[in-house]
Amino acid sequence: MKKFNTVLAIGAALLSAAPQAMAADLIYNFKGYGFEPDRSLVSFNTMLVENGKVLDRGNADLLKKYPDASRQDMQGKTILPGLIDAHGHFMGLGQSLLAVDVRDIRSEQQTVAKTLQFAEVHPELEWVTGRGWNQVLWPDKQFPSKTSLDEFISNRPVVLERIDGHAVWANSLALKKAGISKDTLDPPGGQLLRDASGEPTGVLIDNAMDILREHMPADTPQQLQQQFDAAQQHLLELGITSMHDAGTEKAAYDFYLDALEQRKFKMRIYAMLAGWDAQFKSMLDKGFITDPEDMLSIRSVKLVADGALGSRGAALLKPYDDDPHNNGLMVTSEKQLSELLPELVKRDYQVNIHAIGDKANHVALNQFAAVRDVSKARHLRHRIEHAQIIALEDIPRFKSLDIIASMQPTHATSDKNMAGDRIGEQRLAGAYAWQTLLKQGTLIAAGSDFPVELANPFYGIHAAVTRQDRDNQPPGGWRPQEKMTLEQALRAFTIDAAYAGYQEKVIGGLSKNQWADFVVIDRDIFAIPEQDLWKVQVLQTWVAGKQQYNKAL
Structure with a gap:
C-alpha cells in the first residue's frame, strides 16, 4: 500500500524563504514556568532565544554566559509556555465573531430582539446567522420556535446555532428555502422537532442540520479571510499560541494551505480532517501536511459519534432522566465507525472521536479496541474528544487502550446545573471525571471547544482547579x-x-530547542488565590520568538 506521509512542496518553499538568522536575545527578570521533557514543572527567570527557539534557560548566570546577546528586561512579570487549546473550531470562532452573538441571553424573546437588532444593522446579509442560544437558561427551559423569529424577521432566512453547535433554530423562510416541511423525514442521526400536528418547529438537531446547511450560501474567499484574521487575533490576545482544529472541512483545508504558502499564520494550528465532509477522501489521500516551522500540521481525523447533552443528542446507555423515551443520537453509526477506523489506522492517521454520552464513549472505546492490534506499534495517540459521561466500568479502558482524553473544563462548570437533570446523580459518578482519569495515568489534553465556550484559557484553568463558575459557585x-x-x-x-x-x-x-512560544501575564498563577485564576490578564503573546500581541497599557 502507498505510504501516506506526504510533505507538501509548500514546506520546501517556506524553508527556502525562511527569514535570515536572528541575533540571540536574552530575556531576563521574569518569573517563568515551563516543563522538562519528562513533563515535570520547572521555574526559571532567564531565557536565551535564537532563531525563534529556546537555546538555553536558567537563572541570572546566563547574563554572564552570553554577554554579547541583546537583552530584554521583562520587569518581573510572569511567563508561561504558550497556551494550547486542544479542541476548538477555528473558522467557527471567526464566524461567530462576525455574526450575532446570542450567548447568555435569558429568554427566547430577548434572543429574537438581539437578532433583529443585528439584522437591521446588516441589511447587506442575504442570510442572518448567529450562535449561542441555550434554552436551559430560559425560564421555561423549552426549545424555541420559528414563530417567534417569524414575527420580527420574515423577509430574510435566519439560522441560529445552539451554543453547543448540535442544534439550529431557523425561521420559516429558512425552512422553506431548504425544502423542509411536514413531509420531511428525520435523517439517520438527526431529528426535526415537531409540534402536535407534525409541523417542524424550526429546531433541527445534529444530522438534521445538514438539510438546512446544504442550502445556505458558501463562504466567499473574502469571508474566509475575515474569519481567519478575526479568530487568529482573538486567540493571540488570550495567550493561545496553538490550537487543535476539531473538524477541518474542505473549504478551511484549502484556505489553510494557501495561508501557509502566503505566510499568514501568526499562531499554530493542528488540524483534524472532518470525517463527515463530502470531500473527506480527497483530503485524506493528500496524506500528512507538515511545515518546517510547525505552523500547520495535519495528520489526524475527527469523527463524531453522538450529539450533545444540552440538546439531548448525547447517546446514552439508558434513557435521559428528563426524557424517558430518548436515548440520544448516534450521529455516526457503530457500523460506519467500524468501517472507517481500520482504513484510517492503516494510513497512520490519529483518530479523534467526539463522544459525550456514556454509550458513545463505550462505542468509541470498542472501536479503538478493535483496531489496537493494527495500531499498537504505531502509537497513534488516538483521542476521545469531550469524554464527558463515561460508564464507571469504561474509565479504566482509557488507560489500557492508551486513549487520550481531550476534555474541556468549562463544559463542566457550564453544565453543572443541567447535567443532573439530564442523566441523574448516579451517572454523574463518571461525568467530567478529570482526577479519576489522571490518577490512573490517562493523559488529558485540555481545551475550550470555542466558540461553544469562551476561548479564554484562564477560564479553563480556573474551572479545572476549582470546579466552580466565575461567580465562585x-x-x-x-x-x-x-x-x-x-x-x-x-x-x-x-x-x-x-x-x-x-x-x-x-x-x-x-x-x-523548542519554539519560543510564550505568554506574559500580569500575575503569578502559583501565588494567587485559586478563585482569581480566571482574572489573569495577558500582556504579551510570543510565537517563535516574535511578539504577536502586546496589550495596550
Missing part, C-alpha cells in the same frame, strides 16, 4: 473530588496538549 466546587491541581491544569493546556498533537518536542514546555 457552587461553594467548594461541583463534584470537587474531580478537581485538577494547578500544575495538572497547566500541563493539560501546554505540554500534554502538545503531546496530543505529536508536538511535545517542539512546543509546550519552553524547554531547550
Whole structure:
C-alpha cells in the first residue's frame, strides 16, 4: 500500500524563504514556568532565544554566559509556555465573531430582539446567522420556535446555532428555502422537532442540520479571510499560541494551505480532517501536511459519534432522566465507525472521536479496541474528544487502550446545573471525571471547544482547579473530588496538549530547542488565590520568538 506521509512542496518553499538568522536575545527578570521533557514543572527567570527557539534557560548566570546577546528586561512579570487549546473550531470562532452573538441571553424573546437588532444593522446579509442560544437558561427551559423569529424577521432566512453547535433554530423562510416541511423525514442521526400536528418547529438537531446547511450560501474567499484574521487575533490576545482544529472541512483545508504558502499564520494550528465532509477522501489521500516551522500540521481525523447533552443528542446507555423515551443520537453509526477506523489506522492517521454520552464513549472505546492490534506499534495517540459521561466500568479502558482524553473544563462548570437533570446523580459518578482519569495515568489534553465556550484559557484553568463558575459557585466546587491541581491544569493546556498533537518536542514546555512560544501575564498563577485564576490578564503573546500581541497599557 502507498505510504501516506506526504510533505507538501509548500514546506520546501517556506524553508527556502525562511527569514535570515536572528541575533540571540536574552530575556531576563521574569518569573517563568515551563516543563522538562519528562513533563515535570520547572521555574526559571532567564531565557536565551535564537532563531525563534529556546537555546538555553536558567537563572541570572546566563547574563554572564552570553554577554554579547541583546537583552530584554521583562520587569518581573510572569511567563508561561504558550497556551494550547486542544479542541476548538477555528473558522467557527471567526464566524461567530462576525455574526450575532446570542450567548447568555435569558429568554427566547430577548434572543429574537438581539437578532433583529443585528439584522437591521446588516441589511447587506442575504442570510442572518448567529450562535449561542441555550434554552436551559430560559425560564421555561423549552426549545424555541420559528414563530417567534417569524414575527420580527420574515423577509430574510435566519439560522441560529445552539451554543453547543448540535442544534439550529431557523425561521420559516429558512425552512422553506431548504425544502423542509411536514413531509420531511428525520435523517439517520438527526431529528426535526415537531409540534402536535407534525409541523417542524424550526429546531433541527445534529444530522438534521445538514438539510438546512446544504442550502445556505458558501463562504466567499473574502469571508474566509475575515474569519481567519478575526479568530487568529482573538486567540493571540488570550495567550493561545496553538490550537487543535476539531473538524477541518474542505473549504478551511484549502484556505489553510494557501495561508501557509502566503505566510499568514501568526499562531499554530493542528488540524483534524472532518470525517463527515463530502470531500473527506480527497483530503485524506493528500496524506500528512507538515511545515518546517510547525505552523500547520495535519495528520489526524475527527469523527463524531453522538450529539450533545444540552440538546439531548448525547447517546446514552439508558434513557435521559428528563426524557424517558430518548436515548440520544448516534450521529455516526457503530457500523460506519467500524468501517472507517481500520482504513484510517492503516494510513497512520490519529483518530479523534467526539463522544459525550456514556454509550458513545463505550462505542468509541470498542472501536479503538478493535483496531489496537493494527495500531499498537504505531502509537497513534488516538483521542476521545469531550469524554464527558463515561460508564464507571469504561474509565479504566482509557488507560489500557492508551486513549487520550481531550476534555474541556468549562463544559463542566457550564453544565453543572443541567447535567443532573439530564442523566441523574448516579451517572454523574463518571461525568467530567478529570482526577479519576489522571490518577490512573490517562493523559488529558485540555481545551475550550470555542466558540461553544469562551476561548479564554484562564477560564479553563480556573474551572479545572476549582470546579466552580466565575461567580465562585457552587461553594467548594461541583463534584470537587474531580478537581485538577494547578500544575495538572497547566500541563493539560501546554505540554500534554502538545503531546496530543505529536508536538511535545517542539512546543509546550519552553524547554531547550523548542519554539519560543510564550505568554506574559500580569500575575503569578502559583501565588494567587485559586478563585482569581480566571482574572489573569495577558500582556504579551510570543510565537517563535516574535511578539504577536502586546496589550495596550
